Amino acid sequence: MRTYEPEVVPESSAGTAKCLVLRQPDDWHVHLRDGAMLAAVINETARQFARAIVMPNLDPPVTTVVAAEGYRARILEALAPSIAFTPLMTVYLTDAIEPGEIERGFASGVFTAAKLYPAHATTNAAYGVTDARLVYPALELMQRVGMPLLLHGEVTDQNVDVFDREAVFIDRVLTRILLDFPALKFVFEHITTEEAVAFVEAAGPNVGATITPHHLMINRNAMFEGGIRPHLYCLPVAKRERHRLALRRAATSVNPKFFLGTDSAPHSVGDKESACGCAGIFNAPVAIQSYATVFEEEGALDRLQAFAAEHGPRFYGLPLNAGSIVLEQKPWRVPSSFAATDARIVPFLAGATLAWTYKGRIDDAERERSD
Ligand code: NCD
Numbered sequence: 047m048r049t050y051e052p053e054v055v056p057e058s059s060a061g062t063a064k065c066l067v068l069r070q071p072d073d074w075h076v077h078l079r080d081g082a083m084l085a086a087v088i089n090e091t092a093r094q095f096a097r098a099i100v101m102p103n104l105d106p107p108v109t110t111v112v113a114a115e116g117y118r119a120r121i122l123e124a125l126a127p128s129i130a131f132t133p134l135m136t137v138y139l140t141d142a143i144e145p146g147e148i149e150r151g152f153a154s155g156v157f158t159a160a161k162l163y164p165a166h167a168t169t170n171a172a173y174g175v176t177d178a179r180l181v182y183p184a185l186e187l188m189q190r191v192g193m194p195l196l197l198h199g200e201v202t203d204q205n206v207d208v209f210d211r212e213a214v215f216i217d218r219v220l221t222r223i224l225l226d227f228p229a230l231k232f233v234f235e236h237i238t239t240e241e242a243v244a245f246v247e248a249a250g251p252n253v254g255a256t257i258t259p260h261h262l263m264i265n266r267n268a269m270f271e272g273g274i275r276p277h278l279y280c281l282p283v284a285k286r287e288r289h290r291l292a293l294r295r296a297a298t299s300v301n302p303k304f305f306l307g308t309d310s311a312p313h314s315v316g317d318k319e320s321a322c323g324c325a326g327i328f329n330a331p332v333a334i335q336s337y338a339t340v341f342e343e344e345g346a347l348d349r350l351q352a353f354a355a356e357h358g359p360r361f362y363g364l365p366l367n368a369g370s371i372v373l374e375q376k377p378w379r380v381p382s383s384f385a386a387t388d389a390r391i392v393p394f395l396a397g398a399t400l401a402w403t404y405k406g407r408i409d410d411a412e413r414e415r416s417d
């Protein structure tokens with residue numbers, strides 16, 4: 047019988063490479079896009095993760111049950127036939143959203159959660175919420191039925207410095223929402239600051255947070271190293287080193303409030319390398335390898351499984367995955383780009399060499415070994 051204690055085991059008696067076997071993780075925040083881009087990126091996520099919370103910021107955004115069902119069908123259609131993967135759909139909150147639509151979608155299992163983007167905060171957020179009070183009827187419903195709210199936690203006030211927008215969001219918006227909906231389950235997404243870590247730690251068990259690989263690996267200097275680095279630009283933008291260190295402490299702390307969410311957000315090279323480049327980092331191909339690198343650097347490889355595969359499902363009230371994945375401690379060079387039909391996409395850490403190679407799901411890896 048398999049145990050799911052994370053284990054570092056020698057690959058074979060003859061070899062020296064170590065393997066890390068983990069319960070299969072989930073990605074609690076990903077952008078899969080649509081059309082040719084969806085086809086280009088979906089299998090990168092599905093190879094590593096059993097389930098993923100799929101962001102609804104298409105253009106137009108996913109605001110109805112019918113739209114989410116259609117999008118889910120296109121995701122499943124784009125999947126390689128051999129890969130088992132469950133997309134967990136979300137609904138995009140707008141000023142005009144009908145609580146009845148949310149309730150129907152949640153009750154029928156189409157919507158797992160609802161996403162709140164402050165209007166104009168980020169990519170395709172033009173339809174976002176202009177004032178949180180406008181969605182209070184929706185939040186009331188969600189609190190009542192136990193449906194999680196996912197928050198892009200940045201104010202959009204142009205007078206607030208871009209590096210302060212998360213901390214100001216906590217003071218101006220989040221604190222208020224928590225007071226008005228004390229039992230609402232919510233996820234403070236892709237947190238980037240020590241203020242966000244402290245806020246989540248101090249809140250009740252109904253509050254969780256996702257942490258991306260890039261915010262654990264880079265600070266804001268990385269965007270300007272030797273010139274402007276558009277592929278390291280995302281929102282919320284990376285912050286100072288002390289914030290990165292606070293995120294590393296939180297991710298490796300075994301506090302069940304913190305869990306894996308890549309915020310993998312692909313854009314074509316042309317849209318990134320532009321006079322007004324899009325925000326978003328495509329990290330799906332390097333996701334679990336990056337987290338493993340970070341946890342190893344922190345001397346916390348034994349805690350990776352809790353962060354990657356246990357805290358998220360427990361927060362969402364979903365079963366833990368039964369399968370597992372294998373990483374091998376062998377250098378792996380990240381491809382410099384990936385192909386979409388009419389574009390190329392540059393991944394996070396393009397061209398760099400990571401210490402961990404992703405081998406696949408346990409059955410795949412076993413098959414390879416017996417070949
Ligand atoms: C995301 C995108 O491109 O959709 N971009 C990003 O920088 N993370 C939107 C978002 O999650 O903010």
Ligand code: ZN
Nearest residue numbers: 077101309311
């Ligand atoms: Zn995102």
